[in-house]
Amino acid sequence: MSGDAQISRLKPGRRTNIRRENERAILDAAEKVFAEAGFGGATMQLIADMAGLPKANLHYYFATKEDLYRKVVQQIFEIWLDAASSFDDAPGPVEGIGAYIDAKMDISRTHPHGSKVWASEVMHGAPVIQDYLETTLRDWTNGRIAVIQRWIDEGKMRPVNPRHLLYMLWATTQHYADFGHQIQTLNNGKPLSDKQWEEAKASVKDMVLRGIGAI
Amino acid sequence: MSGDAQISRLKPGRRTNIRRENERAILDAAEKVFAEAGFGGATMQLIADMAGLPKANLHYYFATKEDLYRKVVQQIFEIWLDAASSFDDAPGPVEGIGAYIDAKMDISRTHPHGSKVWASEVMHGAPVIQDYLETTLRDWTNGRIAVIQRWIDEGKMRPVNPRHLLYMLWATTQHYADFGHQIQTLNNGKPLSDKQWEEAKASVKDMVLRGIGAI
DNA sequence: CTTCACCTTGACCATACGGTCAGGAAATGA
């Protein structure tokens, strides 16, 4: 890739650039391989080939396979939390939950690999991100539960269990990434089109928002 | 060994019994190990230890790791389809979908390992059960879509997209198994109690059935 | 040009894994 004319003049220098670009290539390749083969099934050789680097070079940037995997999971967690902001600054559930569903459905489409890695990590007992679950995720969850409860108290939606509503949101939106292969198979082997994705988002929002009495 | 007076054990044939019992022990251990470590991360040695048998004995009953894995997945698929019958013979969505949610939530609680193996298999592109997806699952899905459409035509529920309703049902119910660890962490590290499971089932049914206008 | 910090990589190593096999034990039937 060219066009780094202005980037090459950055203060950290060319060297730092090489590092950043290689780390990015490796992380992108790793995310895909970990998603498709699982941690145990992924090999450093495969990731190296996909990143276009010799295997020994991976170990120059990432000490161990676990280290690389940890970085991939953390990266996903960042994206994950960004979508969370859709929830905030919303006057009510229609806007807040609606935007959250939109954001998470978009992530399922644009970052299916990341979603799968996250799912796999949690399914295997969250060996590397357990602390995140117990701190960041727990805090975020409790915060959103409070927001939902406030909406309920304000009569903007029915009195549903906020926690199970969140689980339903996570489950349903991530399903389109994690079980994308199954969905594609049931769609005559073809990926969902732009139109079908809009239909999916609309369906999910419609059923959820009506389910909680926000419409 | 002391000579027990139990004759009942010999009735169906001792040989067949030994085979059946060992195959069961191996399959149970394999389901758990595959769920917790993934196919690539699982080792025959670990499965053997958990089943209480020497590794070489596994290969006496199951030729290869793939063969054992395939049997585990098929076994899950059977349980899966059994719950599907909840859908049939129902006069309307409240009974049909309500019973289906109950059945799938129960499976998530009693067979969490199986659910995870299934999820992992699909996430990795369904390498061994692709044919099931294209035949049995596709047929079942189309059949249920027809049932849901009939209910819609009969005015028993709102005109939602039946396909996305099914995806939501699968996603939400299986989430309690696949992401059970996350749910447990957010539940102060403790598994959901009987009461909490009832609350979960009630919440899901409530939100879904209202979401489709069946209540 | 020299220096020096950073980057690159082929070759190599120890280990762990899936799978094999031969020989023996135990159950069954004649």
Place this chain on the structure above:
DNA sequence: TCATTTCCTGACCGTATGGTCAAGGTGAAG
């Protein structure tokens, strides 16, 4: 009793994998 089938298992093997290392390349600063 003996013969036959089924079951059991320690020891072994080839391979693939994660990881190491030493030697060499590269570019910018002095």
